[in-house]
Amino acid sequence: MRTQRQIVDYSLRKRVVLRELLAGRVGTYDLCDASPYLKNAARFHGEPTDQRCPICRSENLTRVHYIYGDELKQSAGQARTVAELSVLAMTLREFQVFVVEVCLGCDWNHLVEQYLLGRDGLLGGADDGQERSEASGMTADGTGARRRREAQR
Numbered sequence: 001m002r003t004q005r006q007i008v009d010y011s012l013r014k015r016v017v018l019r020e021l022l023a024g025r026v027g028t029y030d031l032c033d034a035s036p037y038l039k040n041a042a043r044f045h046g047e048p049t050d051q052r053c054p055i056c057r058s059e060n061l062t063r064v065h066y067i068y069g070d071e072l073k074q075s076a077g078q079a080r081t082v083a084e085l086s087v088l089a090m091t092l093r094e095f096q097v098f099v100v101e102v103c104l105g106c107d108w109n110h111l112v113e114q115y116l117l118g119r120d121g122l123l124g125g126a127d128d129g130q131e132r133s134e135a136s137g138m139t140a141d142g143t144g145a146r147r148r149r150e151a152q153r
């Protein structure tokens with residue numbers, strides 16, 4: 001998503017957890033504990049992936065996106081589909097997204113990543129460098145260009 005920023009990737013932590021499991025230092029009972037709420041969120045708002053569950057290897061993982069932020073008011077803490085996220089990203093200035101992967105087969109669940117979405121991301125230009133020229137065209141007062149120069153220093 002184009003306003004995605006401040007991405008925190010938790011895949012390293014996931015590898016550590018899986019290594020602990022292989023070594024027998026933690027049991028599947030500790031890791032495969034998805035709550036009924038999380039599983040419902042996965043069923044109704046989740047995004048299917050073609051990634052196999054690392055634990056049971058019989059189901060594909062589902063990704064659930066939880067949203068947080070003052071602007072969301074009573075929606076804060078709820079799960080949203082990817083389509084809903086892109087609408088919110090164009091409506092709100094800034095909100096936090098937490099992505100959790102869930103296996104509906106064995107209840108494995110893990111925080112995958114977190115990031116910010118929202119219109120504020122358009123002003124500063126995207127970090128990946130793809131949106132740069134487009135973003136500068138969108139700010140009439142030149143704040144986008146100024147912010148980028150500051151960021152480059």
Ligand SMILES: [Zn+2]
Nearest residue numbers: 053056103106
């Ligand atoms: Zn599984």
